[in-house]
Amino acid sequence: MAHFPRILLAVLVAAHLLGFISLAEAQFETRGTFIADSPARANAIAVGDFNHDGKLDLAVVSSCCPNGGVSILLGKGDGTFLPSVNYSAGEQPVSIVAADFNGDGNLDLAVANSLSTYVSILIGNGDGTFQAATQSPPLPGPENFVSVGDFNNDGKIDIVALSYQNPCKCISVLLGNGDGTFQDPVTTEPPSFVATAIGVGDFNRDGKLDLAAAGTLGSENTVYILLGNGDGTFEIGASYAGGQEPISIAVADFNSDQKLDMAIADVYDGINVMMGNGDGTFQAAVAYPLSFTDWVTAVDLNGDHKIDLVAANSLIALSELTVFLGNGNGTFQSGKSYPAGTDAYYVAVGDFNGDGKVDLATPDNRDDDVVVLLNTGVASFSPTTPLVFKKQAVGTKSAAQKVTLTNTGETPLTIPAMKVADQFAMSSTCGKGVAAGKSCTISVTFSPQSQGTKSGTVTINDSASSKPMVIELSGTGT
Numbered sequence: 001m002a003h004f005p006r007i008l009l010a011v012l013v014a015a016h017l018l019g020f021i022s023l024a025e026a027q028f029e030t031r032g033t034f035i036a037d038s039p040a041r042a043n044a045i046a047v048g049d050f051n052h053d054g055k056l057d058l059a060v061v062s063s064c065c066p067n068g069g070v071s072i073l074l075g076k077g078d079g080t081f082l083p084s085v086n087y088s089a090g091e092q093p094v095s096i097v098a099a100d101f102n103g104d105g106n107l108d109l110a111v112a113n114s115l116s117t118y119v120s121i122l123i124g125n126g127d128g129t130f131q132a133a134t135q136s137p138p139l140p141g142p143e144n145f146v147s148v149g150d151f152n153n154d155g156k157i158d159i160v161a162l163s164y165q166n167p168c169k170c171i172s173v174l175l176g177n178g179d180g181t182f183q184d185p186v187t188t189e190p191p192s193f194v195a196t197a198i199g200v201g202d203f204n205r206d207g208k209l210d211l212a213a214a215g216t217l218g219s220e221n222t223v224y225i226l227l228g229n230g231d232g233t234f235e236i237g238a239s240y241a242g243g244q245e246p247i248s249i250a251v252a253d254f255n256s257d258q259k260l261d262m263a264i265a266d267v268y269d270g271i272n273v274m275m276g277n278g279d280g281t282f283q284a285a286v287a288y289p290l291s292f293t294d295w296v297t298a299v300d301l302n303g304d305h306k307i308d309l310v311a312a313n314s315l316i317a318l319s320e321l322t323v324f325l326g327n328g329n330g331t332f333q334s335g336k337s338y339p340a341g342t343d344a345y346y347v348a349v350g351d352f353n354g355d356g357k358v359d360l361a362t363p364d365n366r367d368d369d370v371v372v373l374l375n376t377g378v379a380s381f382s383p384t385t386p387l388v389f390k391k392q393a394v395g396t397k398s399a400a401q402k403v404t405l406t407n408t409g410e411t412p413l414t415i416p417a418m419k420v421a422d423q424f425a426m427s428s429t430c431g432k433g434v435a436a437g438k439s440c441t442i443s444v445t446f447s448p449q450s451q452g453t454k455s456g457t458v459t460i461n462d463s464a465s466s467k468p469m470v471i472e473l474s475g476t477g478t
Contacts, residue, residue, distance in 0.1 A: 140168030199249030294345030378409030389475030448477025
């Protein structure tokens with residue numbers, strides 16, 4: 001199975017999320033994993049409310065075998081999701097985006113297929129289901145990335161698709177007709193340049209969408225600015241030296257000067273931040289080192305109205321999501337990492353449990369599932385992952401596993417209630433609260449009453465969140 005580069009659109013959801021998240025430190029715990037089996041190799045995620053119930057859902061594209069597809073996981077509103085319902089796409093789909101292509105108020109999906117010369121369009125019914133995929137007009141080559149924007153300012157959503165494969169290593173814009181169909185592609189092929197990552201934004205503030213394209217130019221890696229003409233075509237603008245292997249681009253205003261900036265994820269160089277001048281040019285890159293970086297997303301994670309960065313980076317048999325909190329002036333703090341499966345290389349964001357804080361979701365390509373990390377605000381957990389007990393004989397009690405809860409805030413954290421469910425027992429030193437900067441310990445044991453796999457939770461009600469925090473528990477009775 002090839003390891004396809006993942007490329008990111010300008011993550012404009014950051015501005016939307018600023019309006020409702022509450023001020024808190026960004027701490028994350030793994031809420032759980034959810035199977036995306038359409039059929040395997042989860043690759044990318046689109047987030048949206050597909051059934052209009054006010055709870056965010058996930059559309060996960062899987063690339064295996066070679067016919068992959070899309071898994072729809074409807075959200076329960078507590079950070080968990082219903083079992084997936086699967087839809088076919090093209091051959092080996094690798095990228096997905098959600099938007100309303102026909103103006104009916106329901107979210108639809110567009111999927112890039114790395115072995116098919118078309119984009120698959122799945123029209124949403126508004127109840128969480130989708131119609132069978134149709135094909136866009138033919139594209140010059142198989143596509144590795146898809147995103148959206150209004151590139152001709154007609155109020156209809158268009159698609160931008162990127163191919164870095166023969167026969168056309170090019171960028172194509174499919175202008176939307178507003179009814180879920182699209183016009184023939186308008187193709188841009190920068191001379192001697194192979195783009196492997198693009199970001200979308202109006203970089204020169206002329207009201208027309210532009211592209212930032214990072215990739216290879218001969219033996220050199222380069223970032224090109226492609227200035228939009230307002231009709232789906234582009235002119236070549238300024239260029240800059242790139243990293244070793246650029247793989248995704250996040251676009252946002254990092255210093256609140258009303259000029260778009262960008263962060264480029266590079267497999268070997270980490271995150272390179274380039275500040276925009278507002279005229280289509282950028283300042284020299286500032287590097288934030290990170291090992292084996294696969295994705296970067298820009299969003300305000302802690303409610304301080306400063307854009308943060310979250311990157312997916314893979315180690316040997318372990319992946320992490322690394323958070324770089326923004327200082328509001330275009331610089332970022334050192335990264336803080338959280339475990340995220342075994343092969344995660346995409347980051348989606350949204351408030352998955354309705355507590356007003358931005359959570360994270362990442363597809364685990366190796367384990368064919370989605371890992372969801374909930375933002376626990378000022379309550380920091382160690383470990384951040386669920387507690388998994390070894391096999392335990394029925395009628396006996398396991399040794400205790402412990403979780404340290406730290407109040408990273410500046411005011412006391414009150415804990416009105418804490419309880420454990422199912423065949424587990426709990427004790428705690430937390431009492432009714434934890435002082436600012438202090439920690440307490442939660443100890444859990446497993447006492448199976450019957451054979452088989454058991455699961456449970458420690459549920460914590462506290463003053464930092466409008467929704468309970470949860471420590472997931474699992475074990476097997478023998």
